Amino acid sequence: MADVTADVIAIIAKKVPQERRGAINPGDKLQDLGIESIDALEMIFDIEEKFGVQVPYNANSATSEFSTVTDVVTAVQKLVDEKASTAGAAE
Amino acid sequence: MNWPHRVVVTGLGVVSPVGIGAGDYWNSLKEGRNGIALPSAALPALNPKQPVGEVRDFDPLRWFGERELVAIDRVAQFAVVAAREAVAQSGILLEGALSERTAAIVGTGVGGALTMDEAYRRVYFEKAARVHPLTIPRLMPNAPASQVSMHLGVRGPSFGIVSACSSATHAIGLAFQMVRAGIADAAIAGGSEACLNFGTMKGWEALRIMAPDTCRPFSRDRKGLIVGEGAAIAVLETAESARARGAEILGEIIGFGMTADAADLTNPDVGGMTRAIRSCLEDAAITPDDVDYINAHGTGTLANDATETAALKAALGVRAAKVPASSTKSMVGHALGAAGALELVATLMAIRDGVAPPTVSYLGPDPACDLDYVPNEARAMPIRTALSNSFAFGGLNAVLAARRFA
Numbered sequence: 039m040a041d042v043t044a045d046v047i048a049i050i051a052k053k054v055p056q057e058r059r060g061a062i063n064p065g066d067k068l069q070d071l072g073i074e075s076i077d078a079l080e081m082i083f084d085i086e087e088k089f090g091v092q093v094p095y096n097a098n099s100a101t102s103e104f105s106t107v108t109d110v111v112t113a114v115q116k117l118v119d120e121k122a123s124t125a126g127a128a129e
Numbered sequence: 130m131n132w133p134h135r136v137v138v139t140g141l142g143v144v145s146p147v148g149i150g151a152g153d154y155w156n157s158l159k160e161g162r163n164g165i166a167l168p169s170a171a172l173p174a175l176n177p178k179q180p181v182g183e184v185r186d187f188d189p190l191r192w193f194g195e196r197e198l199v200a201i202d203r204v205a206q207f208a209v210v211a212a213r214e215a216v217a218q219s220g221i222l223l224e225g226a227l228s229e230r231t232a233a234i235v236g237t238g239v240g241g242a243l244t245m246d247e248a249y250r251r252v253y254f255e256k257a258a259r260v261h262p263l264t265i266p267r268l269m270p271n272a273p274a275s276q277v278s279m280h281l282g283v284r285g286p287s288f289g290i291v292s293a294c295s296s297a298t299h300a301i302g303l304a305f306q307m308v309r310a311g312i313a314d315a316a317i318a319g320g321s322e323a324c325l326n327f328g329t330m331k332g333w334e335a336l337r338i339m340a341p342d343t344c345r346p347f348s349r350d351r352k353g354l355i356v357g358e359g360a361a362i363a364v365l366e367t368a369e370s371a372r373a374r375g376a377e378i379l380g381e382i383i384g385f386g387m388t389a390d391a392a393d394l395t396n397p398d399v400g401g402m403t404r405a406i407r408s409c410l411e412d413a414a415i416t417p418d419d420v421d422y423i424n425a426h427g428t429g430t431l432a433n434d435a436t437e438t439a440a441l442k443a444a445l446g447v448r449a450a451k452v453p454a455s456s457t458k459s460m461v462g463h464a465l466g467a468a469g470a471l472e473l474v475a476t477l478m479a480i481r482d483g484v485a486p487p488t489v490s491y492l493g494p495d496p497a498c499d500l501d502y503v504p505n506e507a508r509a510m511p512i513r514t515a516l517s518n519s520f521a522f523g524g525l526n527a528v529l530a531a532r533r534f535a
Contacts, residue, residue: 095337096352
């Protein structure tokens with residue numbers, strides 16, 4: 039199955055100040071990367087558009103769900119894998 | 130400051146998810162009746178799993194002729210229906226010189242959303258060559274104000290007000306200032322919203338702040354807001370003219386405060402909210418100890434309710450813990466540009482009846498929201514003076530103060 043890490047980090051990087059873009063690590067907290075509420079919304083939007091998935095995300099309960107870069111990568115990987123297996127089952 | 134006039138309310142009109150008519154609306158709020166539900170069959174384009182605050186059983190043909198309806202979007206229909214009720218209750222005769230000295234100021238957050246949605250659907254989706262010729266006058270955000278002016282015969286200063294979720298409070302506040310200052314003798318003011326359409330709701334979905342279950346302001350486990358619709362209109366006039374007509378005075382508007390955060394686009398700001406509340410108290414020449422009840426903005430989002438709680442504490446000091454502050458959005462959802470007017474009606478009725486309406490669907494305290502929110506059941510209590518808060522996206526805050534007329 040395709041690894042989404044690089045793509046997700048590239049999407050996150052677009053919301054991060056220029057000087058930090060080259061040094062995003064999986065353990066980084068989104069908040070420490072300067073990603074605020076509207077950046078997070080855009081990030082989710084970009085992810086959904088890129089991978090053709092629907093990310094269950096409510097800004098009212100999201101603070102813990104997507105704390106670090108890894109949290110986002112893991113969630114997206116899961117959705118992409120689910121989508122692949124559903125598509126496979128349909129064939 | 131010595132203003133020429135005291136400003137009283139002599140008529141109220143409401144179109145809401147819990148009743149058409151101010152009396153039905155208020156009785157529902159007192160009973161804690163929740164109007165939030167999954168969309169009805171009248172809204173087939175909406176996500177069937179997302180609850181909304183829908184005005185059901187609104188038959189336009191009961192209120193308008195078939196020819197009239199061609200020119201008037203649902204948002205303006207609501208405004209006119211509420212305005213007719215308010216003017217009828219007031220007994221004010223909008224004729225001759227008085228009609229020229231009366232203002233019609235009606236706020237809306239979105240405007241003619243259904244008309245816009247329908248027009249875009251035709252051209253983008255059906256590839257139609259043209260849209261309905263009255264598309265523009267139906268969708269313009271001043272249409273509710275213009276239609277109220279035309280249907281009620283208001284010939285004085287009239288315009289729409291747009292400040293998202295604060296629109297109606299700004300509209301009533303401005304009307305209050307005009308009547309108080311003698312710029313207008315009377316005003317038909319309030320707000321209207323009708324944007325439960327596919328395109329607008331897609332936009333709300335994308336903001337990721339709608340609750341999947343219901344609206345639980347200030348409660349633990351609250352999951353966001355519920356988009357609603359409706360309208361409310363008040364007739365404001367000078368105390369002298371109301372007395373001279375022998376009109377029943379439903380309450381007095383005594384102060385209005387408005388501020389801007391100049392900060393985040395969507396995140397609320399405790400400083401901006403606090404300044405709006407303080408500025409309203411100052412305008413009303415009252416102190417925190419005078420405030421008996423607050424109709425809170427209370428949207429049910431994590432951010433608003435915690436920030437509003439902090440602002441109430443900052444503005445009212447120790448008094449904040451003693452003043453019941455409830456959110457009637459828990460029963461009707463967030464009717465955006467109509468919300469402030471619906472809530473001012475609730476505030477005036479609360480004063481009149483001595484009943485604080487409840488915050489329903491309340492599950493228990495959240496550490497960030499530790500005031501008295503009148504959970505789940507209305508409370509009989511003496512209320513002389515009350516505030517109504519509205520805080521909008523874009524950082525635009527507006528607060529009204531009302532008092533029992535004596």
